[in-house]
Amino acid sequence: MEGMHCYINGIGIISPQKTFDNDEFLNEVTIYDQNVLTCITPDFKKYVNPVQLRRLSRMLRIGMTAAKISLQDAHIEVPDGIITATGYGFLDETEKFLRELLEREEKQLTPTYFMQGTYNALAGLVALSVKCTGYNNTYVSKGFAFENALHDAMLHLKENKFSTFLVGTYDEAASVQYVAGMREHHYKEGRIINTDLYKHRTPGSIMGEGSAFFSLSGSPAASTWCAIQDVRIVYTPESEEKLSDDVTSFLNVNHVNQDDIDICISGLSGDATRDIMLENLERAMLKDTPHVYFKHLCGEYTTAISFGLWLGASILKKQVIPEAVKVTPGHYPSHVNTILLVNQFMNRSYSMILLKRFNQ
Amino acid sequence: MSQRVFITGFGIITSIGNNTEENFQSLVHGRCGFGELTILETIHRNTLPCCEIKLSDQELHDLAGVNTGRGYTRTSLLGLIAVQEALKSAGLSKSELREAGLLSATTTGGIREFEKNIYNILDLAKDGDFTQFTDTANPGEHCERIADYAGIKKYIATVSTACSSSANSIMQGAQLIKNNLLDIAIVGGSEALSKFTISGFNALMIIDSEHCRPFDNTRKGLNLGEGAAYLVLESEASATRRKKVPIAELKGYGNANDAFHQTASSPEGRGALHAMQQALQTSNISSSQIDYINAHGTATENNDLSEGNGIQQLFGSKVPFFSSTKPYTGHTLAAAGSIEAVFCVMALQHQMIWPNRNFVHQMPELSITPVKHFKENVKLRHVLSNSFGFGGNTSSLLLSSV
Numbered sequence: 059m060e061g062m063h064c065y066i067n068g069i070g071i072i073s074p075q076k077t078f079d080n081d082e083f084l085n086e087v088t089i090y091d092q093n094v095l096t097c098i099t100p101d102f103k104k105y106v107n108p109v110q111l112r113r114l115s116r117m118l119r120i121g122m123t124a125a126k127i128s129l130q131d132a133h134i135e136v137p138d139g140i141i142t143a144t145g146y147g148f149l150d151e152t153e154k155f156l157r158e159l160l161e162r163e164e165k166q167l168t169p170t171y172f173m174q175g176t177y178n179a180l181a182g183l184v185a186l187s188v189k190c191t192g193y194n195n196t197y198v199s200k201g202f203a204f205e206n207a208l209h210d211a212m213l214h215l216k217e218n219k220f221s222t223f224l225v226g227t228y229d230e231a232a233s234v235q236y237v238a239g240m241r242e243h244h245y246k247e248g249r250i251i252n253t254d255l256y257k258h259r260t261p262g263s264i265m266g267e268g269s270a271f272f273s274l275s276g277s278p279a280a281s282t283w284c285a286i287q288d289v290r291i292v293y294t295p296e297s298e299e300k301l302s303d304d305v306t307s308f309l310n311v312n313h314v315n316q317d318d319i320d321i322c323i324s325g326l327s328g329d330a331t332r333d334i335m336l337e338n339l340e341r342a343m344l345k346d347t348p349h350v351y352f353k354h355l356c357g358e359y360t361t362a363i364s365f366g367l368w369l370g371a372s373i374l375k376k377q378v379i380p381e382a383v384k385v386t387p388g389h390y391p392s393h394v395n396t397i398l399l400v401n402q403f404m405n406r407s408y409s410m411i412l413l414k415r416f417n418q
Numbered sequence: 419m420s421q422r423v424f425i426t427g428f429g430i431i432t433s434i435g436n437n438t439e440e441n442f443q444s445l446v447h448g449r450c451g452f453g454e455l456t457i458l459e460t461i462h463r464n465t466l467p468c469c470e471i472k473l474s475d476q477e478l479h480d481l482a483g484v485n486t487g488r489g490y491t492r493t494s495l496l497g498l499i500a501v502q503e504a505l506k507s508a509g510l511s512k513s514e515l516r517e518a519g520l521l522s523a524t525t526t527g528g529i530r531e532f533e534k535n536i537y538n539i540l541d542l543a544k545d546g547d548f549t550q551f552t553d554t555a556n557p558g559e560h561c562e563r564i565a566d567y568a569g570i571k572k573y574i575a576t577v578s579t580a581c582s583s584s585a586n587s588i589m590q591g592a593q594l595i596k597n598n599l600l601d602i603a604i605v606g607g608s609e610a611l612s613k614f615t616i617s618g619f620n621a622l623m624i625i626d627s628e629h630c631r632p633f634d635n636t637r638k639g640l641n642l643g644e645g646a647a648y649l650v651l652e653s654e655a656s657a658t659r660r661k662k663v664p665i666a667e668l669k670g671y672g673n674a675n676d677a678f679h680q681t682a683s684s685p686e687g688r689g690a691l692h693a694m695q696q697a698l699q700t701s702n703i704s705s706s707q708i709d710y711i712n713a714h715g716t717a718t719e720n721n722d723l724s725e726g727n728g729i730q731q732l733f734g735s736k737v738p739f740f741s742s743t744k745p746y747t748g749h750t751l752a753a754a755g756s757i758e759a760v761f762c763v764m765a766l767q768h769q770m771i772w773p774n775r776n777f778v779h780q781m782p783e784l785s786i787t788p789v790k791h792f793k794e795n796v797k798l799r800h801v802l803s804n805s806f807g808f809g810g811n812t813s814s815l816l817l818s819s820v
Contacts, residue, residue: 140675146556147578152614156533159617164461172618173681173808176525177557177578182809185675191692194675194811195586198524199576200558206575206590213593234555237540241552293565293574406562 066283068132068273070124084380090252095266095357121180121228124269132273138221139193142181143203145360149232151175201407219276226271227361255328255354263327266357270364284374285414292408320394325401327358332405350383363401370397374415421653424664427508429500432645432747433469469643469748489550491528494560496646497608508650519573522561523583523607525752528554530612580807585755589671601656606648606756632715632742635779640716643748647756672696676810687728689812697814710801715742726784741774741789755805766819
């Protein structure tokens with residue numbers, strides 16, 4: 059995707075940490091001991107019309123608010139396009155409708171849960187609320203939804219670099235998914251403290267959720283956080299060599315040497331069985347690069363990479379590396395210009411995002 | 419840099435046929451898939467007829483050539499069958515497939531299997547055959563299944579924008595090709611009927627218990643259907659390299675949002691107009707060059723009024739032939755966009771127009787009338803295919819003969 063870079067000109071993120079206030083940057087870390095991390099939310103009324111708010115499910119409120127914060131941060135009223143990404147959608151609403159239909163034997167159902175469970179409900183509602191009649195799309199590709207959405211937006215921005223696309227994720231820590239996921243050891247058996255995630259070398263991760271919206275443009279603004287230089291996905295690489303070849307070619311295409319990478323943000327999930335390939339890659343290719351982790355703070359979910367993108371954008375903008383994400387002993391650079399974000403989901407979906415500092 | 423995007427293969431399965439030839443024969447002979455449900459178990463079997471594919475899951479496994487017990491949902495199986503036909507018609511090799519992308523669309527993925535097994539899945543004390551469907555509430559699951567079967571590695575994506583989903587997966591596949599990120603993209607969508615969808619649309623009170631009547635003044639709603647269709651999109655350079663004669667060209671596309679209501683379109687058809695205009699602009703085709711529109715035409719009161727107004731506004735007094743093929747296949751939701759894109763390609767290939775069945779009474783709000791009878795030997799060069807959905811999503815594809 060050479061020559062496709064874009065700028066992050068606004069962010070709104072609601073996550074299991076207090077991230078909705080862009081003036082703060084992990085000043086305090088919230089500790090969880092239940093293996094399920096849920097969002098710390100702002101006062102929604104400050105962002106969403108109270109009449110509309112009453113009709114929205116929890117996750118729609120979170121998503122709408124994150125979208126609004128992002129647009130405010132970018133000083134944009136109406137974006138040119140809206141793209142959302144989710145792995146499992148509004149699974150709580152889907153479950154409610156499903157249970158109702160089974161319990162009432164398909165009789166006398168109301169459509170609210172059905173409507174609010176639709177994957178594109180958030181993209182539609184955001185469009186409706188800001189009256190955006192432009193491009194609108196929603197990706198639901200398990201571990202790649204956000205990366206697909208970024209590609210889509212970046213292709214549009216390439217055509218018109220002065221336009222702005224609002225690209226956001228949402229995924230909720232739905233109980234259905236937690237229980238179903240336990241069958242496939244997606245989550246750890248014993249309860250752990252989230253900040254100890256990487257100390258437990260056991261199968262499974264911890265469950266997270268969140269919504270992160272990025273206002274992207276082909277041109278920078280006073281509010282620019284950083285530049286996204288490139289995004290690449292690698293689907294089910296058959297070997298570590300294949301994965302490492304892809305990372306190398308990704309860096310080469312973007313004219314970046316390994317020495318240029320100031321920090322690697324790693325999407326290791328703390329799952330001893332699913333992290334192996336990414337761990338080995340980092341050990342082999344990026345062993346001299348300082349690392350930061352993030353899934354102990356937001357939990358694992360299909361679009362968790364968007365939390366990683368917020369982390370990278372924040373480090374580049376604020377030139378601060380919070381203690382809570384430092385995992386490698388020793389030296390962290392005082393100036394950060396280039397960040398490589400690498401992620402894995404379920405040891406099937408691998409992706410890389412290259413970020414560059416933008417000097418105002 | 420901008421590559422032309424050709425269609426070099428396609429595959430389809432709907433209630434009117436298990437492959438291209440069967441669908442073609444049904445369209446020509448006016449056979450519709452509408453009738454009582456005999457495969458899906460639901461209390462609405464006799465009261466809310468649908469356009470159901472009359473093959474059991476076992477028969478679909480056989481048709482797809484895969485074993486049961488491996489977690490293939492009905493959505494995955496329908497998708498797989500259509501993709502297999504598409505790959506065969508495009509003649510793609512293993513190495514070409516590795517470097518290809520798969521962009522699929524669905525609104526509910528494997529919810530049919532999930533709804534059947536939810537109580538068992540959520541009871542961790544239980545074990546059994548149902549565990550193969552543990553992750554089927556995930557909409558992207560079917561896409562990974564199909565990609566893994568076909569050996570597609572380079573790019574995968576699943577799109578879900580309600581009833582316009584597969585128009586958008588087609589569009590994004592074309593974007594990736596135009597920008598030289600892919601040479602070949604297999605694009606489309608798959609949708610199986612489920613209690614979940616039937617109950618949802620029934621609760622919204624937009625299902626007609628009789629055969630649907632698009633653009634007719636007595637229309638009362640849609641009939642749900644199931645099916646899958648995939649097209650092989652290919653860059654001009656790749657088709658030339660493979661010495662593959664293109665079947666048609668995807669010349670343009672538009673995607674807009676109506677921003678009117680969560681589940682309704684603006685009566686004046688803003689979004690529809692906007693999407694069709696964009697499709698014309700991106701392809702440098704004027705409205706007078708459009709020979710046929712395959713309308714979204716769901717037969718809900720709201721859609722047909724909105725779409726009809728959008729068409730009238732765009733084409734003024736020179737409205738091209740248009741029809742909705744929903745009476746044949748039912749509304750196949752996420753798969754509708756790609757199924758109808760395939761019908762458009764077939765219309766271009768054979769220079770035929772599939773009629774808007776069940777149209778009798780003119781809508782007083784509109785001055786336009788859909789094509790009522792099957793037409794042969796019509797000159798079709800450029801056609802539009804519309805797909806609209808909840809959430810205000812409106813998309814339009816412009817397909818041309820080559």
